[in-house]
Amino acid sequence: MTMLAGKLLVETLKAGGADRAFCVPGESFLGALDAFADDNSIKMVSCRHEGGAGFMALADAKLTDRPGLLFVSRGPGASNGTIAIHSAEQDAVPLLAFVGQVPRNERGRRAFQEVDYVKTYSDIAKWVVEIDDPARVSELVARAWRKALSGRPGPVVVSLPEDMLLAEVEVPVIAPGTPVQPAPANAELLAAAAMIAKSERPLLIAGGQIGAAGQGLLRQAAEAWQLPVVGAHKQQGVFANDHANWAGHLGYVVPPSQRAAFLETDLIVALGTPLGDVETQNYTLPRAPVAEQAVIHVYPDPGEVGRMFLPTLGIVADAQAWLLALLEQPKPDTSAARKAWLHRLHALNNGLRNVAPAAAGKVSFDDVVREISRQADADAIFTIDSGSFASAVHRQTQVTSERALLGWASGAMGGGVPSAVAASLRFPSRQVICFVGDGGVLMTGNELATAQQYGAGIKIVVCNNNEYGAIRAHQTKLFPGREVATSLANPDFVAWARAFHAEGHLIEPGTDIASTIGMVLAAPGSALIEVRVK
Secondary structure: OOEEHHHHHHHHHHHOOOOEEEEOOOHHHHHHHHHHHOOOOOEEEEOOOHHHHHHHHHHHHHHHOOOEEEEEOOOHHHHHHHHHHHHHHHHOOOEEEEEEEOOHHHOOOOOOOOOOHHHHHOOOOOEEEEOOOHHHHHHHHHHHHHHHHOOOOOEEEEEEEOOHHHOEEOOOOOOOOOOOOOOOOHHHHHHHHHHHHHOOOEEEEEOHHHHHHHHHHHHHHHHHHOOOEEEOOOOHHHOOOOOOOEEEEOOOOOOHHHHHHHOOOOEEEEEOOOOOOOOOOOOEOOEOOOOOOEEEEEEOOOOOOOOOOOOOEEEEOOHHHHHHHHHOOOOOOOOHHHHHHHHHHHHHHHHOOOOOOOOOOOOOHHHHHHHHHHHOOOOOEEEEOOOOOHHHHHHHOOOOOOOEEEOOOOOOOOOHHHHHHHHHHHOOOOOEEEEEEHHHHHHHHHHHHHHHHHOOOEEEEEEEOOEOHHHHHHHHHHOOOOOOOOEOOOOOHHHHHHHOOOEEEEEOOOOOHHHHHHHHHHOOOOEEEEEEOO
């Protein structure tokens, strides 16, 4: 069957199981965009900024365990979308970024908006390919799909010359197929099981490579082997926070008492995480390059296992495959010491939710988040932007086996609102609540327009302290009394939300927090709460 190369690209994505893509339209990929008009198998969501579209694609990938799909135009569009490509690399999230390119006969002439994407993205993408031959579109897109998912997941950039997409081809559609992930060798598994059985104070650090589909396996393994679980950076949602085996979240602000307790472990099982600087608390949990305790590191990328730490046992394997294999091993009896360790870590984490009340005339964001968590639906999805407010969210939000929490380990601001839009489009019957600061919300909060256009109902909670709070805290510590460039002059966020035809409400000193939250969560459609903490 003869078809245009742009349609062949879309048919290949359909063969892989894709059903949603995100874009800001551009003339350089109209040949692909036109193919989406033929049927509605893949829903194309048009966004207001390429950064917002990129974060939506990443959130969709986290929720589906499939590559997120992002289409951006050449030059400026690609530049705006780079934040998502970088976040995908930092978070190990599968992303296919399709970038428009100048016509093939203009390449190398510094044509209008021309960029050499192989050079530009070589440091942050798993693979960058420019498709010059239209007959190879299906072959290369199928390979890009597999590449994004294989080993350590991540971004793949596919450059699409404008004229190439308009060429007619007569080649078959190639389905991407299932990526092959490494499984643990039997000897490695037996050694790991023996180490876990022997340990009195184990600690399992759970990373994002476990995926949405692996969370049930993680719970079974933690229960069967009586393992305390801590989430890697921004992975609080990997395990139910109300479960007796939950021990906390390894972020930027881990209280000293909790950090000291974690350091007492005699065995670290790092599963599905590359063990970056945040979850290892600046390379002290475990200490680099030689740990003070035994370490089992399970990760599908051989380049990551042993890169920063010399593990006692390094296993190049997919996290889900390792969990399945571990569950087949005989379980030892749980010692009294192990039970006490589990209880201690869980109780310590629960106690950290108790914070000092707000000063007179002030609003505590902890109080607001705690009340939202109490009133939110049992299967609510929380999304969280980056900023100092996030500490309160991690303390007070209770993520259960039914709930989900999406955050970005890259530290990029602006991910919260787009992630909420993507989550609501993916699960329209579930309540979606976004926590964001006054800095981040004005970076990509305009995607509230996208939510309204496509019928996504999101609740946005803005922590307004009139500053870039996280940066101000660092600045004050290093240069006390010399704050520069961290103050903000904000709009009326309530009026701003209403301009998008969404409800807007204010929490300030004297506001009945519980009733305001109840009203917003019960309201249909999108709504915003501005929380003035200063």
